[in-house]
Amino acid sequence: MSGVHIDIVSKQHHHGHRASPTIGPLQLDIAPNQFVCLVGPSGCGKTTLLQMIAGLDRDYVGQIVGSTTRLNNTRLADTTIAYMFQNPRLLPWYSVRQNIELVFQGPVPTTLIDQLLVTMQLEPCQHDYPQRLSLGMQRRVAIIRAFAINPDLLLMDEPFVSLDAPAARQIRKLLRCLWQQRPHTVLFVTHDVREAIALADRLIFLSPSPMQTLADIAVDIPREQRDDEVAIDTFKTRLLSSHPEIHDLL
Amino acid sequence: MIAQAFGQRTLAALSLLTLFAAWHVAALLLESRTLPLPATVAATFWQACASGELPYHLGMTLLRLLASFSIAMVLGCAIGVALGRHAGLNAFFDNWLLIFLNVPALVTIILCYVWFGLDESAAILAVVINKLPNVIVTIREGARSLDQDLLEMAESYRLGKWKTLRHVIWPQLYPFVMGATRSGLALIWKIILVVELLGRSNGMGYQLHVFFQLFDVASLLAYTVAFIIVIQIIETGLLKPLERKAQRWRR
Structure with missing residues (x-):
């Protein structure tokens, strides 16, 4: 429901009295309900970008605003954002279920949480x-x-790292399934191009610091074929031959 | 396990018995008014309880303790969090804290009585001023060590100020609050007696002063026993369960 309009003139990283540019100039327009994968080398500032979008980091020149199909410039502060960090960031003093229930402003969707717990095979240890x-x-x-909070904007920072391959595949499938049931905007950071191709509508390749867009590519594989390894491999080979500038990233 | 626990129980009981036995023998040998027999102290204790004198003075002291402790904890938590989260505020007030930490308790008590008169509020204020810097320092340490990752999580999920405070910050501060409570009670007990001794006409401190002037060691010891019992009840009946409850989630 919410798109994101990103226009960063510059973002600097301060260490001591010196400052070095980490991002920018960077312009991105994410359409509402688009599933976008950000692919880039580690340390290029992808996590910083997500933090800026989530409003956790406001120390930059430029602006990041939300846009809906109806209104053009909404404040991102009014959209429901879910942020999956690289580490789980659960509250250790609450049980699994309490951790999930905590983030709801209004009534807690008990059945949805039950379903998700079963899908993720966490039902036995929910307490x-x-x-x-x-x-x-x-x-x-x-x-x-x-x-579970059905976000308008879902930010994911390498969420499947350290999961074993079958579990990652299963959760990827679930993510796609949920996204099809209830479309929302997704920004997904990864350095795994195959993962990115399997999930995204659009791939954005980013350069090392200072981060800029290297390539912006639409993925045209139909949704039903996303599990097909051959289709993904073919797309990847085609991508490499047509965009030599991203060769270093793969 | 059970044998071990039993062994420890017996040991604890034995050590207490030894203490009383040593006291008893020493008192018998000395035959002096300045060291009464344990039995005499027990009798005095019973009389003081029955006459209502001891409960009254103990109650007054406990009331003062409760008032000054609550004020010091609430203020200390608020100021401690503020200093821990804002480097500028901390830099400004750090020296104040240092000074207040090092003013002797007796000086604050005398000054409070001189400036505000010999009344209840001056007494409580004196205790609060003595206790407050300790609470602030402990809570400031806690506020500094708050987990930034979890705060970011709370912010990105828009938990709001109140929910963040209650569910994210408070559980992290809790061990520090418990620490401040523990050390605070020990400190306040001692200060409150001096406060009462110097400028109140009831409470344990006042009574101890009277017994000192009368050279009534039996009563002095009887009140001390009452004191120890109350502290132990607070410790095992209130503080330990609270601490256990908060530690449940730890591995």
């Missing part, structure tokens, strides 16, 4: 404290928390 779970399980809790 355990996070520290008693493995890191992979904690990540899945964080994923449920992000999905």
